Amino acid sequence: MNFPDYRPRRMRRTEALRRMVRETRLSPEDFVYPLFVVPGSGVEKPISSLPGQFNFSVDKAVEAAQKAADLGIPAVLLFGIPERKDAVGSEAWKDSGVVQKAIRAIKKARPGLTVMADACFCEYTDHGHCGVLHDGQLDNDASLENLARAVLSYAKAGVDVVAPSGMLDGFVGACRESLDEERFDQVAIMAYSAKYASAYYGPFREAVASAPQEGDRRGHQMDYGNVAEAVREAGMDAAEGADIVMVKPALAYLDVVRAVSDEVNLPIAAYAVSGEYAMIEAAAEKGWIDRERIVLETLTGMRRAGADIIITYHAPYAAELLAKGKR
Ligand code: PBG
């Protein structure tokens, strides 16, 4: 392949040729759309740190989920903001909790839409940590017991996929065991396998009021200098029964997405988190970047790095662009 016999520009000459040899394609089918569910009805409250995203009551979450489904997006991922927070986050496993209600309502309205539910306690505890505290420290095994309760209550509500996000040791095994004991062997687990302690979660913590009151999450989320550890974590989760492994955040961690997808023989999800969305929206708002082109380029980069599934707040927007033939 030497110039002038081979001229790479020949295959870049027209849009039709470029499309024909394109290696990575983007489709609404790749996306998962996160939704934030709050108590009440008729609520559609804009989230100031995530312009274009809302806190929805169950009825409005159903509408948003239906809109996403109409755009060809196959799945939504639910986060809940409870009525009351307490020390252990007990509303997370309440049968009448907002997420449980939203699961039932969305599955009823759109049985074919995949409903995923995030399972963690930081949105549910008054101290904002991802489980039970003992002497100011996150008690791993005590938190696992509550996690098992939470995923079971989601399963009873009809969830398709549970997504434990606390980065607790043994969290996938605890979920699998609890689900299987109650014959929910068909409920899948999407593990937040490589979730880094990241400043990119800032806008999300504002959306769900889950910032820890004291301390941080560095004792359980990963150090951002590490990649071999991510592969190890994803391997452990696969061995414990994960059906999908996730890398999070996405954009600053595309090498991690690549490493995990090379090493782990399971579908790989990348979570384009709140800070990534907020950066694009803020710069686009200022007119400093071209929103349409940046969104499609960024999401395609995640697919190219090896992500099979992309969890993104841009899902409906990107699906609309794709429907218009923008890529
Ligand atoms: C909770 C959780 C977080 C996110 C998803 N699940 C935040 C955190 O760990 O503080 C982040 C999502 C985002 O920033 O978009 N465990």
Ligand code: ZN
């Ligand atoms: Zn958490």
